[in-house]
Amino acid sequence: MSQTGPAAPSVAQLEQVKDAVRTLLHQPEYDDGSAGPVLVRLAWHSAGTYCAETKTGGSNGAGMRYEKEGGDPANAGLAHARAFLEPIKEKFSWITYADLWCLAAVVAIKEMGGPEIAWQGGRTDFTDDTKIPPRGRLPDAAQGSDHLRHIFYRMGFNDQEIVALSGAHNLGRCHSDRSGFEGKWVNNPTRFSNQYFKLLLAHDWKKKKLDNGLEQFVYVDEEIELEEGEKPEELMMLPTDMSLLSDPAFRTWVKRYAEDKDLFFDHFSKVFAKLLELGICRDASGNVTNAENVEDGYKS
Ligand code: HEM
Known part of the structure; x- marks a missing residue:
């Protein structure tokens, strides 16, 4: 398949985004002083809608920008995480929301003393809410x-x-x-x-x-x-x-x-990397092939 999308970001470009995330983690007025935990939860909830049988849901699309997913009571509070990241998205408009949400969690975990986690980009953002899976796929903490x-x-x-x-x-x-x-x-x-x-x-x-x-x-x-x-x-x-x-x-x-x-x-480290890849299909060179609109995806 020929792809006409923009080239994948350079290592230097990605480093700039990671630096911006590192800087933003420090939030003295928020919770325990860090945006890190809520960013980790954002990435997890963006991916945790995946269903392996129907191959729906997962970390592509950034569906939480739409009421259908963002307004799900299971996602209450994650608007804070999205708002923290908004200035970074404005500054580095080449990165998709779906990639930024996952990358921010990887950076946050490392900065908070956790392991290095493998991360690959190429997710695209939905342009409407039609591919958002039904609510009810995230865990209910009251159960066993x-x-x-x-x-x-x-x-x-x-x-x-x-x-x-x-x-x-x-x-x-x-x-x-x-x-x-x-x-x-x-x-x-x-x-x-x-x-x-x-x-x-x-x-x-x-x-x-x-x-x-x-x-x-x-x-x-x-x-x-x-x-x-x-x-x-x-x-x-x-x-x-x-x-x-x-x-x-x-x-x-x-x-x-x-x-x-x-x-x-x-x-x-291994399982979080797997989580972030749910719903993402890649070809042998790592290009995402199931993107909303492949023409808009990265090519390497
Ligand atoms: C917070 C439930 C799995 C990461 C929470 C909260 C609940 C919850 C009820 C509190 C949300 C709030 O009131 O702000 C569950 C249940 C899980 C689960 C039932 C099933 C096993 C996970 C997984 C991750 C994760 C797999 C990431 C790998 C987090 C983090 C927070 C959190 C980082 C703190 C968010 C904050 O400080 O704002 N979780 N969770 N959770 N969860 Fe989970």
């Missing part, structure tokens, strides 16, 4: 291991990959005005580590019913010495996080990742 398998097997992941991916909950927090859940999983939510797995195993997590009726699991460190007026810090787990402990096949991986940070980093 059967649900996780149903959702992630649909994308083509196995048990080990489900646990590795869940390790992203080392980062960021839940917001009562977004998902309805509240709090962070680890003490330092802007540092990528295997702490999430260690904490899952280490503590006796207690069920807590929130005012909105949702149930999550919490742990309060009673031992910690507090200044006067200071409240003890409460960490949280979602019901889906807890199912990684109660399901024997998942639990094996929780233990391995808690014990071996390098193994977790290695597996996370």
Whole structure:
């Protein structure tokens, strides 16, 4: 097939975008001081709609720019991530939204101390909402291991990959005005580590019913010495996080990742790269062949 699209960006051009992302991560007024976690969630939700059987959904298209996907309650809060990236898209208009969202997560993970993740560009942006898959494909945090398998097997992941991916909950927090859940999983939510797995195993997590009726699991460190007026810090787990402990096949991986940070980093790096490629078909030279409009795609 002959392609008439623009040449793929040079290494130097990509480096400029990555630098711009690095600079933007520092957001002292936002959450825990970093845009990183919400950018990671943006990339994950952009790709996590994939269905391997029907070959629909996935990281191509940047469908969240449209109400049909962007207005999905499962994506509540991700407008913040998109807004953070908007000045970069304005400055480097050659990069597509779909590529920028994925690349920003890769840069953020590395900057927050995580592994290097392989990334390839070439995604295109939908020009209307007709190829956006139906809502309901992203996981529901109130459910358990059967649900996780149903959702992630649909994308083509196995048990080990489900646990590795869940390790992203080392980062960021839940917001009562977004998902309805509240709090962070680890003490330092802007540092990528295997702490999430260690904490899952280490503590006796207690069920807590929130005012909105949702149930999550919490742990309060009673031992910690507090200044006067200071409240003890409460960490949280979602019901889906807890199912990684109660399901024997998942639990094996929780233990391995808690014990071996390098193994977790290695597996996370591979599985996150796989996630970002969901729904993307490439030819032998890496050119995307299923783009909305191949003529607009990159050619190498
Ligand atoms: C946050 C659910 C898997 C990355 C959240 C939140 C929920 C959630 C409810 C809180 C959203 C908010 O209130 O702002 C789930 C469920 C999963 C899952 C049920 C199924 C296993 C993943 C995966 C990744 C990921 C696979 C990435 C690889 C994140 C990040 C945040 C987050 C980084 C923090 C966002 C922020 O700080 O704004 N997740 N998630 N999650 N999730 Fe997940």
